[in-house]
Amino acid sequence: MKYILILTFTLLLNACAIFGEPTELDDTRGLSAERIYQMGAAKMTDRDYVKAIEYFTKLESRYPHGKYATQAQLETAYAHYKKQDPVLAVAAADRFIKLHPNHPNVDYAYYLKGLAIFTERGIIEKATKQQVSDRDPRALRDSFMTFKDLVTRFPKSRYAKDASQRMVYLSNSLSEHELHVARYYMKRQAYLAAVNRTKYVIENYAQSPGVEEALVIQISAYDLLGVEDLKNDTLRVLKQNYPDSALLNKNAPTDERIWWKFWESMY
Numbered sequence: 001m002k003y004i005l006i007l008t009f010t011l012l013l014n015a016c017a018i019f020g021e022p023t024e025l026d027d028t029r030g031l032s033a034e035r036i037y038q039m040g041a042a043k044m045t046d047r048d049y050v051k052a053i054e055y056f057t058k059l060e061s062r063y064p065h066g067k068y069a070t071q072a073q074l075e076t077a078y079a080h081y082k083k084q085d086p087v088l089a090v091a092a093a094d095r096f097i098k099l100h101p102n103h104p105n106v107d108y109a110y111y112l113k114g115l116a117i118f119t120e121r122g123i124i125e126k127a128t129k130q131q132v133s134d135r136d137p138r139a140l141r142d143s144f145m146t147f148k149d150l151v152t153r154f155p156k157s158r159y160a161k162d163a164s165q166r167m168v169y170l171s172n173s174l175s176e177h178e179l180h181v182a183r184y185y186m187k188r189q190a191y192l193a194a195v196n197r198t199k200y201v202i203e204n205y206a207q208s209p210g211v212e213e214a215l216v217i218q219i220s221a222y223d224l225l226g227v228e229d230l231k232n233d234t235l236r237v238l239k240q241n242y243p244d245s246a247l248l249n250k251n252a253p254t255d256e257r258i259w260w261k262f263w264e265s266m267y
Helices: 002-019 024-028 033-045 049-062 067-082 086-099 106-128 138-153 160-187 191-204 211-225 228-241 256-266
Strands: none
Touching: 024 033, 024 049, 033 049, 033 067, 049 067, 067 086, 067 106, 086 106, 106 138, 106 160, 138 160, 160 191, 160 211, 160 256, 191 211, 211 228, 211 256
């Protein structure tokens, strides 16, 4: 809803230009929807994304129905993405998905939305020089879920393969964030909270490299909590799935309570 409101406000501002000073867009008077679309597409080719968005907005306001207006909505999302305005790109993609859920190119709208959220996260990281483990990972989760929707709804989409690859990166990053918090809880002796974080990693990011450490932390936390049955069950899972784990070799400590500290010291 936030993204939709932002896009609506932007479209209103663009529409208000009709009543202002004469602009380059005045040359669209009397032109067909196809011709205005072609002019917007030409601006896209020239990488003049601001003007392209203005043409597409003009097209949609004059000819709100038909294939050119629909395509203009999708092009608007892409133009916002290309001019590095991820918030408006997501808003435009969301709008397209809501208006045209059965459109042949709606899979591209999902893909573009996922990319825009992914890009928004990257802009924040570059600006703040912070890692994902140090910040609220909401944007990463949103991007992951959008790509997941794409892959689930359109498994044969031309964008499904790339979306899947991005999901792997996002899954690993989100797993690392949860482990970062779990380590913090262990140091604070909040062992039950640490267990909950590791469970989330195991249940939601089962293919990430962080699962091994999640099991290690879980074993240590259960040991410190005195829950022997759950500790032993988790230890069996670790041995079964990671028989070559460094924590199972002769140099590892025998006291599960310090396993997670031993693990941290290795990396």
